[in-house]
Amino acid sequence: MGAGHAHKLYKHGHSPVHALPAHCKLAAVFCFVLLVVATPREAVWAFGAYAVLLAAVAAVSRVPPRHLLTRMAIEVPFVAFAVLLPFVAEGERITVWGLSLSEPGLWGAWNVLAKGTLGVAASVLLASTTGLNDLLLGLARLRMPALLCQIATFMVRYADVISEEMRRMRTARLSRGFEARGPRHWGVLAKSAGALFIRSYERGERVHLAMLSRGYAGSMPPALGAGPAARAEWARSAALPVTALAICLLGWVL
């Protein structure tokens, strides 16, 4: 189980942001994103201010900007979608560089781009500074139902195992000269998926029996890790959403 505890986005470090309890960070990021979404899109400066806020947090966390920016590439499909919006939206048409664009569509594209980018940046920052187990513990401390937490824990713990199993099956297919080239080969791949399901389910049954033999009765022992967060830690993590709240209010007033 040594390999399965760091995920792709995590960047190990010892900054003040890394040191904050996970549930404080989760709550802060969630409130921040909520405020960003609630900001009127006409307040263009507010989104610049949000970006500056996130950049400040990134600087404090000492996560390399390159790390953050490459991880934000997950957004690209929606950039493509946002670029389409001015062409299909309704409303007044204005002409920019010889193209007839819809003005509400331009605002909509800006809205999706700005809010989506800020949301992705905040999530990437959270995932870069928080380890997997910490995130799961944080979700548990934020009162996510215990059963749901257990399921998520199992999923995280076994995702790598199952992915590796799938990779081994792929190696086995390749070593037998199989190469999937089109829909005609879907049958083989689907059989692999079926076999993977059976193996996963049977592994689940074995894990369950192993847990029973160690005294499991439906609930996990209380998780190790730091206790409830101190007030100072809450205050420090609240810096981001409180500043964002001020910006959001100003955005509505101005």
Added chain:
Amino acid sequence: MHVPDGFIDAPVSAGTGVVAAAALAVSLRGARRELGGGPGGAGERTAPLAGLVAAFIFAVQMLNFPVAAGTSGHLLGGALAAILVGPYTGVLCVSVVLLLQGVLFADGGLTALGTNITDMGVVTVLVAYAVFRGLLRVLPRRRSVVTGASFVAALVSVPAAAVAFTAVYALGGTTDVSLGKVFGAMVGVHVLIGIGEAAITAATVGAVVAVRPDLVHGARDRLAAPLELRPSPLSDAEAPGAEAPGAEPRPAAAPADAAPAAAAGRRRSVRPLWIAGLVVTLACAGGLSFYASSDPDGLEKVAADNGIDKQAEDHAAEDSPLADYGVQDIADSRLSGGLAGVIGVGATLVVGSGVFVAVRRRSNSGAPVEAGASAASGPPATER
């Protein structure tokens, strides 16, 4: 397709969040029953089994299925989860996958989590399971029926998610795109995705049914008796014979031994499958948008009548969706909607198969092998 932040406005995001939370609460309770094992089970099997199934869905979403010309798609897994582990566990597993994708991989916005779970978790799984069970109830008890029913269930479930997304967008979309366009684009694209999803789901369910039919939750009661009696997967002399009557390609019991026979069967049956898929696509795109686009266009008309404020329009449309337009208008928009759907599907097929044919010609080494695949898309067959 994961909805990012800022796509749906805050009140509707909160509303879908409440819906998703309620659905999760119900599913948690139901999953204990589905995975509980024996009558004395206190639901302690739920966590490990649902967790492993969620890990399976997470992994299988990374399994790439090549489509044509270097593009490939992957399974969404909602229908597969519903059929294999039941609706409650399915909702639970897909939702956990979405949650962790949002938190760990920044895939899908945090505020859009409720929308994503409602859309891709709840709607997909429930629609797929309802269709699957409904079909099993009216059709005879046969293994090929299970495969066929899972095909239809997956085929319907993906556009259903697109329809649900359009509904959410109608309530809280942040951009003033006409709902007819959103509906047409979403449903058109997702009907195509749904065909791939359906083929893969059906083949996967078929593979599981052949080996461990007791693990297919949705068909457990239908298939229990004959499959208990099967002595060994090696004595499957009836497998090639049994393949002939079923229209759907059906994996044999022992994949290693019967692979040539199964491959031959599949090669025969690829063409009708694709033609049927094309017909269903056109029917869905044309028929569905013909009938369903009157509402979105009505909303659009109300919006145009009432002025600029978006919130006010939404409420007006909610209160009286079909208040004041003429029959002429509806008929026109319906017809145009249906035609647009058909044209959209046709254009996508022509473009896609054009690229496919171009690339295939350039690398003509595998041309005879791929005859079945290129017959898949209708337009090139007519062009030749």
